[in-house]
Amino acid sequence: MKLLSKILLGFVALSHFGFLVLEMFFWTKPLGQRIFDLTPEFAEASAVLAANQGLYNGFLAAGLLWALFANRLDLKVFFLSCVIVAGVYGGITASTSILVIQALPAFITLALVWLTKPAKA
Numbered sequence: 001m002k003l004l005s006k007i008l009l010g011f012v013a014l015s016h017f018g019f020l021v022l023e024m025f026f027w028t029k030p031l032g033q034r035i036f037d038l039t040p041e042f043a044e045a046s047a048v049l050a051a052n053q054g055l056y057n058g059f060l061a062a063g064l065l066w067a068l069f070a071n072r073l074d075l076k077v078f079f080l081s082c083v084i085v086a087g088v089y090g091g092i093t094a095s096t097s098i099l100v101i102q103a104l105p106a107f108i109t110l111a112l113v114w115l116t117k118p119a120k121a
Contacts, residue, residue: 005112006068009076012083012106013064016057019102023054060086073117080110 026032027050028043038046060083067075087103 001112002116005109005116008105008109008112009064009068009080012080012109013061013068015102015105016061016064016083020054020058020061023050023057025054027051027054056086073113076113077110080106080113084110 063079083106084103091099
């Protein structure tokens with residue numbers, strides 16, 4: 001189960017790197033417009049905001065990878081909690097699909113991380 005929690009943590013990190021790429025580089029392209037259901041006009045008008053959002057997703061990805069490779073429980077809990085909060089907020093304010101795409105995988109991963117944490121001596 002510990003290996004599964006590491007795999008899921010890596011998946012959540014890679015997902016956020018993917019969000020960075022989509023939001024920073026493909027927002028105004030046909031792929032980004034199709035994925036986010038955007039009109040070309042709205043995509044152009046909101047491109048700077050999307051790039052900023054993508055940058056934040058990149059910071060989350062970097063933090064999650066740091067937590068994974070440092071194997072530190074505190075970092076895992078912190079960055080997964082950040083993803084969950086962002087996902088819940090996005091699910092409430094933007095699209096409920098964000099709850100499933102972003103918050104749910106992070107929540108499942110956080111639960112596994114917590115269940116597999118070392119016992120105190």
